[in-house]
Structure formats: structure tokens, C-alpha cells
Amino acid sequence: METIHSLEELRSVNGPLHLALGVFDGVHIGHQAVIGAAVDAAKSGGGIAGVLTFDPHPIRVLAPQVAPQRILASLTHKKELLSDLGVDLLVVIPFTPEFAELDAQSFLDDMNDACEDLRTLAMGEDWKFGNRRSGDVNLLRSFGQQNGIDVRALGAIMLDGERVSSTRIRQAIRDGNLTAAAAMLGREYTVLGTVVEGRKLGRQLGFPTANLRAHNEQLPSDGVWAVDVALKDGSIHRGAGNLGMRPTVENGEERRMLEVHLLGYSGDLYGQDMEVRFLQRVRDEKKFDSLDELKAQIDRDVEFCRSFEES
Template identity: 40%
Template sequence: MTQPVVVTHPGQIPAGLRGATVALGNMDGVHLGHRAVLAAAHAARPEAPLAVLTFEPHPREHFRPDDPPFRLTLLPAKAAALGELGAALVVALPFDAELAAMPAERFFRDVLREGLGAVHLSCGQDFAFGHRRGGDAGTLTRLAEAAGIGLTVVPPLVDGQGPISSTRIRRALQDGYPERATAMLGRPWEIRGEVVHGDKLGRVLGWPTANLWMGRYLEPARGVYAVTVVLPDGQEVKGVSNIGRRPTLGGDPQTRLETYIFDWSGDLYGQEIGIRLRHFLRADAKFDGLEALKAAIARDAADARAVLG
């Protein structure tokens, strides 16, 4: 699947991708519910290019900048996931004070109708847009009908626990249930980032790790996970990760993700890798010195190998 064209302004859309059928929403996580919104957009006008209109940063990051990080996907990973679902174009509108103040009718006219030249729209039932979320699916229905643009409002996708949502996925991860997140996402949750230099203690202990900062990603339950690692060349290998602040070593101000990759050696510094959380093994713990920590890491590695098969 080719990477979609990503633009931040309707004026940047290549001529061949104007007149698209457009799926609307923040799409954080690109979960099964988002997949249904894309499928509905494509099904309505299969001959038209498939586009997604999203916002960057997430509106919540704009309105509540002091909130803890909560993102499931950052734009590059989100665009890649949308491309795998057939999107040829991703319009990531910069969410700023000007966009936040734009009335719903003007957003529809300037962005959707004239900016994108949309021929069909699709959204979830809870989609809201415009100043103070003044526009909803009902508003969109009225405006689209008047403009002669088709609209599909997609009901929530439901599993045994209720509607699938980014909020539920975040909660599953924070509670230490990555398998539940996987079921709602349709794929394992992945944290992508650049490998940074640590203090090389893992190497001293005999367990060299690739270290990432969590950055704007949601912080899941702190502790040890069985993971798979997507290397820079796309190869997927197995490993064990710790997400936490290293209480045994006096504690860190920021949460880090440290991963020991099984049966692999090489230099990853400065390169981007993806860590896919598969199973939660145990909560973060403080050990009585480095020997106890070393023994715990050995047990964790054995447990991760066993659960990954």
C-alpha cells in the first residue's frame, strides 16, 4: 500500500485528489470504528479518491496543553495506518485559535465544499465541528444536503463492552490490557520513536536495551511487556520492554521505554523503531540492588519468550 499524500492546507491538494470522498474525524489510533467510517466513504463513491480530514495537533492538545500526553498515534503513523486502509490523501488541518473560532457553516463552506471539493462525506455519529463544537452530524446533514454533497453518518461499532472508542483503548492500555487494545484497534498498539542514548547500564547488566522517550504518546500501565519490535528495515522481531521511571536506580523525571531485543545485535541509535505491546507481564517494581534487578530482567525475558511463543 502506498503512503497517502499528506497536506496541511486544502490549497496543497494535488489536482488529481480534489473531488474526493472524505472521511472526517480525529482518527486517533485508527481503530475499527474509524475503519468503518473510511469504508463507508469509499463505498458511497468508489470511483472517487478516498481522503481523510483530521486535525493536528489533536484539538484536546490545543485546548488543554497541560494535560498528560494521551495520543495513540502521531501523524506519520496515523497517515501510514490510513494509507493501509486505502486513503490516498490525508488533510491534517493545523488546529489553532483561528480554526477553533471558525463557525460550523464557514468550516463546511471553506474547508469541505470549496477547499476539498468533497463529493461525499462520512463521519461517526459523535462528530462535532466548528466554534465550540457548534456543528454536529445533524448540522452536517443539513449543510451537505443543501450543497448537493452526499453524507454517510456511521453508527458506532460495538463489541461486548460497548462502542469502540479511542477513550476505551486508552483506558485498556492504562489498565495493563494491551490485548484488549489490540482487539479494538485491529492491530497491536505501537509506540514509534527514535532510539536515544541511555546510561548504558543495560549493557553492563548483560541486557543492552534500545531506549525511547514516550513523548506525546499515552503512558500505558508502567511495567514489563512482551513486545514485538519493528526495526528500521521493516523486519519484526521479538523482545521484552520496560515502561517506567526506573525506581531501583533512583527514579527518572520522564517515563522511558527500554527494550531488549531477542537474538539480535546492531546499532539503532538515531534510527526510528516501533514497539508493539503484546502482553503485560508485571507491574513496575523497585528491586534491592543491581543483582536483584539483573535476576528480574532474566525472568522477564524468559516470561516474554514463553508468552510470545
């Protein structure tokens, strides 16, 4: 999948183009329907299936005081998810205060002018864009009629009587209801992060851990979790993950982190990205009176994770 970072770069794209428009945080089942409309149009009419999105999330620029602290999928993670959906081209527009001033009609005109042959635009029926959110589906449909572009506006996806949304999914993850989150995402919820160097205390206890710096993605509740970890080489490993403040070893220092012990794995993971799937919450995080007590509990946690089988 090719990635470009401006409307102007669309000039380099040859042939018919079918674009899905939106932020697509999490690429949940509602987003997948919109993206699928562009992919299907490319398959049936020929040409390139693309997604046009924005980074950072516009709300972080327009209203940072109400923006969620965590997102469902970082840009790196989103690229992997979109590629799996059959997207050929990703257009990532840097969302800056200056870009936010661009009015909706100018955005559409600039996009169309840069495209050799724009055939399809797909979006959610309630999508708003442009300065002061002045652009909507009505403007898009009028624009499509004037320029011979097929505009496909898709309705919200409902699940259990409620609209699927990124806000609802984030809450389910915070609550530890990963089954509900997976149903709305259309896949198991995973967190993508980069392994960073830690204090190597796990190694001293006999359980070396990979300390993960999550890419600002939403994490579930603190505690010990049975996890599966996918590495860049395609291998998948069972692991025991600890998410929280590590009260026994941090001596009161407040630093939330995710560390994972990969069962039976040996190798250098520093600097690598890995994807963590949370399977089962094992227990609450707990402060132990000694490192010996902590080690004994980790022994039990690891054995539970090793023997855990998904139902």
C-alpha cells in the same frame, strides 16, 4: 499516501474526492467504519479516498485542562494506519486558536470551494465541528443537498454493550487489558517511538537496550513486558521491555521511560522509529539491592520473553 496541510492545498487535488472527517485518535473500529465509507465510495464511484483531520487534537487547544495526557496514535503512527486502510490523501489541518474561531458554515464553504469535485463526506453521526461546536450532521446533510455531495453519517460501534471510544480504549490500556483494547482497535495495540541515546547501563549489564521516546502515545502499566518490535526495514524482533522509573539504577530520579532489549539483535538503532507490541506483562517493576541481583533477574526475564508463545 499524499499528505497536505491546509484546505487551500485541496486545489491541487484533481478528480473526484471522497473525504472522511474527524479527529480519529487511535483509528479504532468506529473510526475505521467512517474511513471505510469514504474508501468504498472512491472504489465504487472512482476518485480519491481522503481523510481530513486536525493536529493537535482540538481538545488540547480548546480545553487543555481536561485533555488526555496521552493519545492513542501520534500523527506519524496515524499516517501508517490510514495508509493500511487504503487512504490516498491525508489532509492535516493545524488546529490553532485562530482556526477554532472559524464557524462551521465557513469551514464547509472553504473546503468545498477548494475542491475540484467533492463527491462524498463521511463522519460519525455525533461529530461536531466549527466555532463553539455549532456544526453537526444536520448542517452537513443540508450542505450536501445544496451542493450535490453524498453525506454518510455512521452510528457508533458498540462492543460488549458499550460504545467504542478512545477514552474507553485508553483506560483499557492503562489497566493492562490489552485484549479489550485490541478488540476495540481492530488490531493489536502498539506504541510508535523514536530510539534515543540513554546512559548505556543496559550494555554494561550485558543487555543493551533501545531507549524509546514514545510519540506521546498511551502506555500500559509499569513493569517488565514481553514485546515484539517492528523496525523500519520490516523485520520483527522479540524483546524484553521495561516500562517505568528504573528504581535500581536511577537513584530516585523520577523519569518514566520504555527501554527494550531486542533478543539476538545487534546494530545501531539511534534515531530510528520502532513500533512496540506488548504481548505479556512479566512482572512488576522492582528495586534490587545490587546490580548483580538486577542482572540475575534480567536473565530470567529475557528467558521468559524468549520462550513466550502467544495463545
